Amino acid sequence: MDFNFSTLFQQVINGLSLGSVYALIAVGYSLVYSILSFSNFAHGGFLVVGGYICYGLLTGFDVAFGREVLLSVPSMGGIWLAGLGAMAGAGAVAVLTERLAYKPIREHTSMTLYLLIASMGVSIVIENIFVILVGGRFRALPQGTFPAATFDLGGGVTVNASDLLSLGFAVFFLGGLQFFLMRTRWGLAIRAAACDLRTAGLMGVNVSRLIGIVFFVAGILAAVGGVFLSARYTLYPQLGGITTKAFVAAVIGGLGSLPGAVVGSLLLGLAEMLTAGFVSSQMRDLVVFSMLVIMLLIKPAGFFGKQISDKI
């Protein structure tokens, strides 16, 4: 493929759009990491839950039952309601996962390795629930869910409305998260807990509720990512595997750091799309994991990794 300015421009837009979806996923994952110091591998499961709830609401749950058992929501505001449902559902599943699988472990040991292993288990459970419930088929969101328009910017450069939409929504939700963390009472408590969870409890913060809130927020963000991923690709029970990319982005940006997760995600999205545009689509993952290896070699803490500077 020859170098060509319009391809470059187009791939940059695509890359930012993909990167912003990664960012939604990476930020939630990083948020949980910043509080509980373990990689929550079930995070991809939350995304799948969100995707299927959205799909189900849009199609009237014919997936599960083979016929329309419910009034499907397109007539009632379509993607907006389905999206809200997906967010609420994935948030609830995230909270439930914490309460049923992680809380009992947290109460018995401070070894985060057990949490990591439990999260792998939950991830497998969620994936298989969907295999049993709806089968392993690839499913596309119904036509017309998102506007299919493309904008011609001249010079052969076109931009998909859906790319702009996912970029816009990602910015909206990341901005909302930033507002929540910086401007509200519970946001302040979450930032304090990220610094020192135990001491946050001494401030009169109900730590158990705080962790619940963190998982709910992570679930919401994962659902938004899940909806846009199912629109971009398709929906299937293993879609959560794409979280690996978000993990990589979070590590590159610095585990536990939210700005890091966003920067890492955008870099990764750009790298993927530029590789796809100028080298070959097959090389995308190679580039992603090479970036991870290089980052771990030269700056293992990532761009914004936690510096240990406590004064004793």
Add this chain to the structure above:
Amino acid sequence: MGTLLEVKNMSVSYGAIRALRGFSLTLDEREIVAVIGANGAGKSTFMNAVMGMTACESGDVFLDGAALPRESWRIVRSGLSLVPEGRKVFTTLTVLENLRIGAFPLSKPDPRDMDWVFSLFPRLGERREQPAGTLSGGEQQMLAIGRALMSRPRVLLLDEPSLGLAPIIIRDIFAELRRINEEGVSILIVEQNARQALLLSRRAYVLQTGCLVKEGDSKALLADPEIKAAYLGH
């Protein structure tokens, strides 16, 4: 002056280690009480158990005659506030944010609380936008005390506030503790620096490997030959 805080027969073990054995203590309204003891005597264990941070085998804590709840966050809401050992300020948050999180239990924080903290420790006011991790050790200790006051506690608990500080800073901080007490806050302080703690407090308890070995008026303990030899050095 009635009894404000009462700890009855508290025992804590870590596996086979019995860190605290049947310790009882009372703190009157507006009183300052000290617990002194060497390294590993069980002082921090006691404070953490009172605050619900460490589970105890036995023991009851009463505030104004009513049993304290079990969870730390409820204990803070009922009027106890701990300045933990090693200060534990939130290093990534600014001085102002550290004070604001201290007021978390209050439904309507009063700006005058923060003014009061700044009047006690003017150096905090000058550094209000600075991340707490960039403060000196002494300033971090002041911040930890200020943060604990923001929840308007009836009892302020301090775990070794003198740890690692220069004598002149220790004198400053202890002078402010006296001012805080004069404003009506009762103080329970745990210290290795026995001299300072005994000078500050009205009564004191002496802990040795988890057991109470002596208690009494701080003045009397300061003059006690055994205490002098074991805890006051010279």
